[in-house]
Amino acid sequence: MLYQSTRDKNMLVKSAQAIKLGISPDGGLFVPQDKPKLSHDVFEKFSTMSYNARAIEVLKMFLTDFTLDEIKECVDQAYNKEKFETENIAPVYKLNDKIYFLELWHGPTCAFKDMALQILPHLLTKSIIKTGEDKEVVILVATSGDTGKAALEGFKDVKGTRIVVFYPENGVSEIQKLQMITQEGSNVGVAAVDGNFDDAQNGVKMIFTDNEYQALLEKNHFSLSSANSINWGRLVPQIIYYFSAYADLVKNEEIKLGEKINIVVPTGNFGNILAAYYAKEMGLPVNKLICASNENNVLTEFINKGVYDRKRNFKTTISPSMDILISSNLERLLFDITGNDDARVRQYMQELNEKGKYEVHDVTKEKISALFWAGYCNDEATSSAIKEIESEYSYVVDTHTAVGKNVYDQYVEATGDKTKTIIVSTASPFKFNHSVLTAFVDEEELKDKNEFELLDLLAVKSGQRIPKSLAQLKDKEKLHNIKCKKEEMKEVVNDILRLIKE
Numbered sequence: 478m479l480y481q482s483t484r485d486k487n488m489l490v491k492s493a494q495a496i497k498l499g500i501s502p503d504g505g506l507f508v509p510q511d512k513p514k515l516s517h518d519v520f521e522k523f524s525t526m527s528y529n530a531r532a533i534e535v536l537k538m539f540l541t542d543f544t545l546d547e548i549k550e551c552v553d554q555a556y557n558k559e560k561f562e563t564e565n566i567a568p569v570y571k572l573n574d575k576i577y578f579l580e581l582w583h584g585p586t587c588a589f590k591d592m593a594l595q596i597l598p599h600l601l602t603k604s605i606i607k608t609g610e611d612k613e614v615v616i617l618v619a620t621s622g623d624t625g626k627a628a629l630e631g632f633k634d635v636k637g638t639r640i641v642v643f644y645p646e647n648g649v650s651e652i653q654k655l656q657m658i659t660q661e662g663s664n665v666g667v668a669a670v671d672g673n674f675d676d677a678q679n680g681v682k683m684i685f686t687d688n689e690y691q692a693l694l695e696k697n698h699f700s701l702s703s704a705n706s707i708n709w710g711r712l713v714p715q716i717i718y719y720f721s722a723y724a725d726l727v728k729n730e731e732i733k734l735g736e737k738i739n740i741v742v743p744t745g746n747f748g749n750i751l752a753a754y755y756a757k758e759m760g761l762p763v764n765k766l767i768c769a770s771n772e773n774n775v776l777t778e779f780i781n782k783g784v785y786d787r788k789r790n791f792k793t794t795i796s797p798s799m800d801i802l803i804s805s806n807l808e809r810l811l812f813d814i815t816g817n818d819d820a821r822v823r824q825y826m827q828e829l830n831e832k833g834k835y836e837v838h839d840v841t842k843e844k845i846s847a848l849f850w851a852g853y854c855n856d857e858a859t860s861s862a863i864k865e866i867e868s869e870y871s872y873v874v875d876t877h878t879a880v881g882k883n884v885y886d887q888y889v890e891a892t893g894d895k896t897k898t899i900i901v902s903t904a905s906p907f908k909f910n911h912s913v914l915t916a917f918v919d920e921e922e923l924k925d926k927n928e929f930e931l932l933d934l935l936a937v938k939s940g941q942r943i944p945k946s947l948a949q950l951k952d953k954e955k956l957h958n959i960k961c962k963k964e965e966m967k968e969v970v971n972d973i974l975r976l977i978k979e
């Protein structure tokens with residue numbers, strides 16, 4: 478199978494090249510030239526398989542230039558008992574007869590990004606060898622919290638790679654900061670940037686586009702790469718768990734083979750829900766894909782009206798991993814839905830860049846609204862959703878998942894649809910302990926408590942176990958104390974890599 482760029486469909490590469498490059502030289506994203514189709518007996522077969530066996534079945538259809546052994550190696554290094562706190566890797570939690578939460582946060586950093594970032598480093602190192610690259614790969618990441626830690630954990634001690642993560646000094650939660658400054662591993666670097674996420678992001682972008690600097694890196698035998706969610710190697714592992722969840726529902730006799738389900742995805746960069754769309758296109762019986770946003774509701778408007786308009790105020794919410802105004806992976810959907818019309822995708826992206834806005838054609842609008850339903854909610858409604866689920870079911874969800882539940886309720890209200898539904902649970906409630914507790918515990922009880930006291934309190938109130946990796950943070954040594962101004966980021970990379978300049 479070959480991959481093509483969304484901005485030039487004649488730009489064709491193998492999967493190893495797509496994963497190594499991350500983004501196409503023309504600025505487009507790589508997509509598979511065709512989508513493999515799965516029949517219903519495959520789902521039946523899946524229901525008796527482990528997560529890893531299901532993963533191998535899905536990946537081998539897309540990574541046709543990898544051997545079966547290579548894929549198996551990647552899968553086993555990513556999804557195992559040392560990394561995940563549950564044997565099922567991505568278990569389905571039944572809330573009631575209609576609603577199931579797909580828990581994607583049992584990995585080392587307690588958010589769903591582990592599902593892809595645990596395997597990407599292994600796919601990438603194999604891709605590098607396949608494409609004949611002999612330099613060490615340097616992964617540069619700017620993070621608003623979840624991605625940085627997940628990338629650090631994924632790349633930690635992976636041979637042939639180095640990783641440097643920049644986070645905004647005052648833009649991440651206490652837990653997120655602790656997770657990053659205590660990061661172990663011989664090939665990792667972490668630095669705080671004096672500024673906000675945009676400053677960190679722009680600094681990283683400047684390094685990526687600095688040709689002189691690239692040359693210096695090359696001379697030192699390094700090549701730059703990105704672990705950003707536009708990389709195909711991050712998207713393809715996300716397709717697996719939709720098939721896996723469906724197989725589990727069949728196995729537990731919650732649904733009949735072939736029965737359609739809805740999938741609700743709390744969405745930011747449109748990566749996770751796009752993976753669900755691919756699964757549907759491959760034959761997963763899906764009724765509606767429901768796109769849930771917080772008050773940064775640019776996607777709600779796009780799906781409902783066909784107008785993408787990023788000219789709006791950025792809002793800081795209690796579901797920060799969805800605070801985003803440019804959902805990069807939407808480009809892949811546009812390409813697919815317009816019948817691979819690369820010229821049109823180029824035009825939309827140019828308009829977005831120059832005018833901050835584009836509008837799709839009517840036919841495209843209709844196709845999108847046949848597939849997707851979209852809604853959003855504010856922080857207050859997010860809190861209410863946490864409180865309602867807690868009081869009715871004694872189950873506690875995080876803020877992002879709560880947005881999903883609220884939007885699902887809106888969907889049922891609007892449509893009366895009774896189809897069984899999977900709501901994707903994207904983070905452990907412990908990762909956002911303060912916002913979660915505030916939703917259903919008296920303010921008084923939270924006063925003056927530090928992060929670890931909050932974790933303990935949430936464990937008591939929820940009856941759920943504190944994830945090991947968060948509990949252990951208390952005793953971890955703080956290993957990274959670099960702070961820099963945004964103009965100094967290149968120097969920091971130099972120091973961490975010990976570049977020889979001459």
Ligand SMILES: *Cc1c(COP(=O)(O)O)cnc(C)c1O
Pocket residue numbers: 588589590623706743744745746747748749750798799877903904
């Ligand atoms: C990244 C993230 C999201 C958004 O996922 P996208 O693939 O960017 O749409 C939602 N919830 C959590 C907890 C996340 O970390």
